[in-house]
Amino acid sequence: MGIVKERYKMKFAKLSVMRLFQYKDFLIRAKSIGIKNLFSDDLAEAMGTTSTQVRKDFSLFGLSGNKRAGYNIDDLLEQLNELLGKNEKQRVVIVGAGNIGRALMKYSGFYKEGLEIVALFDSDINNYNASANPPVLPLESLYEFICKYKIEIGVIAVPYHAAQQVLDIMILAGIKGVMNFAPIALKSPKDFYINDVNLKLELESVAYFVKALKMEQEEQTNDV
Amino acid sequence: MGIVKERYKMKFAKLSVMRLFQYKDFLIRAKSIGIKNLFSDDLAEAMGTTSTQVRKDFSLFGLSGNKRAGYNIDDLLEQLNELLGKNEKQRVVIVGAGNIGRALMKYSGFYKEGLEIVALFDSDINNYNASANPPVLPLESLYEFICKYKIEIGVIAVPYHAAQQVLDIMILAGIKGVMNFAPIALKSPKDFYINDVNLKLELESVAYFVKALKMEQEEQTNDV
DNA sequence: TGGTTAACGTGAAAATATTCACAAAACCAT
C-alpha cells in the first residue's frame, strides 16, 4: 500500500479533513499578503482553534514542518494540494435552479480550487438557457449529460420530495458523491458519499443556542 | 433550577440538538400525510440513523413516548416545540445582499418555524430597496436597526474581509448569535454563539471523500 | 386477568475527537 493512498483517510478524521481545507484557504490568503512562514500557533489563532489541534491534524495526514522554524507556506500548500486534490480538475453538476442552485452557480471561488460547475438542471422550462455559462438544461437530459461527460460530483438543490428521484438518476449515471441541500435523508449505496447541508436547520439552531446561552447566564446569576 | 431550564443543554449534546430539529421536520411531514403514531425505528429509518440514537437523543432531553405504542406525533411535536422554541418568534437580520443573502431572504420556510427575516443590509447603494419586503437597507443603519428592534439573531453573508467588522457592530448592538457564511474564524465574546457555514468547503470535501472512496475500493481490489 | 412481548429508556461500553504532556529537533547566543 503506497504512502499516498494510505493518506486518504476515510473512516476516521472526517473533521480533520474539513479543517485541512480551511487551513489551506488561510494559507493561500497569508501567502497572498507576502507571508512566507508561520507557526502552528499562528494558524490556530487564525482558525479559532489550538496549536495542538493543528499539529495533530497535520500529524494524522503526514504533513510536516520544521521543528524550530514552523511551517513554510509554499511547502505546506504543496503538501495540502497533493493531499486534498486541487490538481485534478473535478466537474460538478447542480440540479435545481432555485435560489440556492443559482447562488452556488454564481459563486466564482470554486474554479481555482479545481471544481468546475459545468451545468445546471431544472424541471421548469422557464429556467432553461442552453447558451448561458454554465448552461441551464432540462432535467430530462441529466442522465445523458452525466454519462457523456463522466461527471462524478453533484449538487442537489431541489425540493425535498424530488431529491431522492434526482439522486437515483445521478447514481445510475455514475456520480459518486453529492452535496445535498434537500432536508431529507437520502438513500444511497455504501460506496457513495453524501454531504447534507441544511440551511434552515443551521439558522434554527442559532436561535436555540442563543436561548440556551441566556438560560445559562440566568442560572449563574441566580446561583450567586 | 427548573426542569425547563435544565433541558436547555449547551455544553454537551450539540449534535443531539441538531438532530432534534430534524426529527421535528420529519414529524411535521408525517403528520401532514395523516400519520398519528410512529416508533423510534420509523424515525430512525427516515432520518438515516438508528433507533437507539433516536431514543438516546430523546432521553437526553427528557422527551418520552409510550412503552409499547411508540410515539404520538402530536405529543412529541408539542414537546419538541417547547424545547426547541418554535413558540417565541425570533427576528433575524441578514447582512450582505449577494447571492447567499438573497437566497436566504427568498426562502420562505423560516417563518413557520418562528424565524422572521426582518431586513437585509448591504454596503452597495445599488442594492438598497427600503420598500421591499424585507427591505434592503444601507449598512450604516445596521447598528441603529438592531438596537431599535432588539434583534438577537444575525446572518453574515459578506466577503470575508468585511465579516469581522460586521460582527463587531452586531455584538455592540446586542445580537447574541449569528450564522456566518464568511470563510473566516470570527472573534467574539464567550457568551456569543457563532455557527459557521462554509459552502465552498462543503463542496470541496465531497470531491475529497469521493476520491478517498475510490482509493479504498482500489485497495480492496488489490488485496484479493 | 395474568402471561407475553414489542418497544421504550438508560447505564455501561466502545468508538471517535480533542487536549495534555513531554521528547526530539533546530536555532541562537556565547
Add this chain to the structure above:
DNA sequence: ATGGTTTTGTGAATATTTTCACGTTAACCA
C-alpha cells in the same frame, strides 16, 4: 561546541458521541 530556548510531533489521557445490552413497562391476547 555547549547550554538554553522555541517549536514540532505524537503517545497517553481526557472528553464527547455513539452503540450495546438489558431491565422496565404498557399494550395486547388467550
